[in-house]
Amino acid sequence: MNIxxxxxxxxxxxxxxxxxxxxxxxxxxxxxxxxxxxLAAAHAGCVxxxxxxxxxxxxxxxxxxxxxxxxxxxxLTRAAVEAGKHVIVEKPAARRAAELEPLAEIARARGVVVxxxxxxxxxxxxxxxxxxxxxxxxxxxxFIRARYGHGGRLGMEREWRGDPTLSGGGEMLDQGVHLIxxxxxxxxxxxxxxxxxxxxxxxxPVEDNGFALLRTAGGSVAWLQASCTEWKNxxxxxxxxxxxxxxxxxxxxxxxxxxxxxxQMRPEMGPPDTSTWEYPGEDTSWAAEFAHVVDCIRDGRPVxxxxxxxxxxxxxxxxxxxxxxxxxxxxxxxxx
Numbered sequence: 001m002n003i004x005x006x007x008x009x010x011x012x013x014x015x016x017x018x019x020x021x022x023x024x025x026x027x028x029x030x031x032x033x034x035x036x037x038x039l040a041a042a043h044a045g046c047v048x049x050x051x052x053x054x055x056x057x058x059x060x061x062x063x064x065x066x067x068x069x070x071x072x073x074x075x076l077t078r079a080a081v082e083a084g085k086h087v088i089v090e091k092p093a094a095r096r097a098a099e100l101e102p103l104a105e106i107a108r109a110r111g112v113v114v115x116x117x118x119x120x121x122x123x124x125x126x127x128x129x130x131x132x133x134x135x136x137x138x139x140x141x142x143f144i145r146a147r148y149g150h151g152g153r154l155g156m157e158r159e160w161r162g163d164p165t166l167s168g169g170g171e172m173l174d175q176g177v178h179l180i181x182x183x184x185x186x187x188x189x190x191x192x193x194x195x196x197x198x199x200x201x202x203x204x205p206v207e208d209n210g211f212a213l214l215r216t217a218g219g220s221v222a223w224l225q226a227s228c229t230e231w232k233n234x235x236x237x238x239x240x241x242x243x244x245x246x247x248x249x250x251x252x253x254x255x256x257x258x259x260x261x262x263x264q265m266r267p268e269m270g271p272p273d274t275s276t277w278e279y280p281g282e283d284t285s286w287a288a289e290f291a292h293v294v295d296c297i298r299d300g301r302p303v304x305x306x307x308x309x310x311x312x313x314x315x316x317x318x319x320x321x322x323x324x325x326x327x328x329x330x331x332x333x334x335x336x
Contacts, residue, residue, distance in 0.1 A: 100311050141240070
């Protein structure tokens, strides 16, 4: 495929590195032209377009990767879909569910694939955990417990993520949607949503911590926290079944070595049988996610982590915002 990238920052660069052999980055666009020029220079024949609209309009582009601020994720995705392009749009894909809800039907009508950047589903520890879970070795789900946090950085409150008109929210919308998406992947739909978002440390209008207690119709619970006051970066995701537990720790880099531990209960109880898999080295989730997109386009497979998943995650975040007191979050208007 010929690929265009809108947004040439850190995530746009990661996307560019994730495309496999046989695919070409032919055009890029970014408000910071020098960033676009640096990314274009790394890809033979790639050109810098004056804006996203000009890039999307190119007839030779098959897929558009959208990696921009949250307020324009949905409008640019819609423009690409209406132009008949396949799309990879970074999470959370919008600021509010209403910005995304019309897109699913438009994408179906146009016959294009839209993949939301829930790349955590494609980390090797989660792929292995999913295979073990689907084997039935853990038994029925009891509950999920998960934490995801980082310590922020100097000046973070002045970045676009601290402006609710651009971001739509804080840490629960940023990293928390990964926890929500992964929980839905294992537990299914949540019918009861409780929790809070709070601002404890960072001097900005959005939350720096989010807490969620989610319950399925069958009584399974997910207990989640997303934080940017973690100080030491942390990722921990635990899936408790009646017969065993799956625990994923670390995501590589500053989060520590990615590791899956499977605790399988014995009939006589006592200490469980324990198996551990470690995945050192570079993060392969981006490439695996793109390979999945290629499969979906080629074979007509359903997307794992698509628009419907993003809409469901956004609705949960919105409920948490409605239950909290941060006035700035209630004033965000959508572009739907």
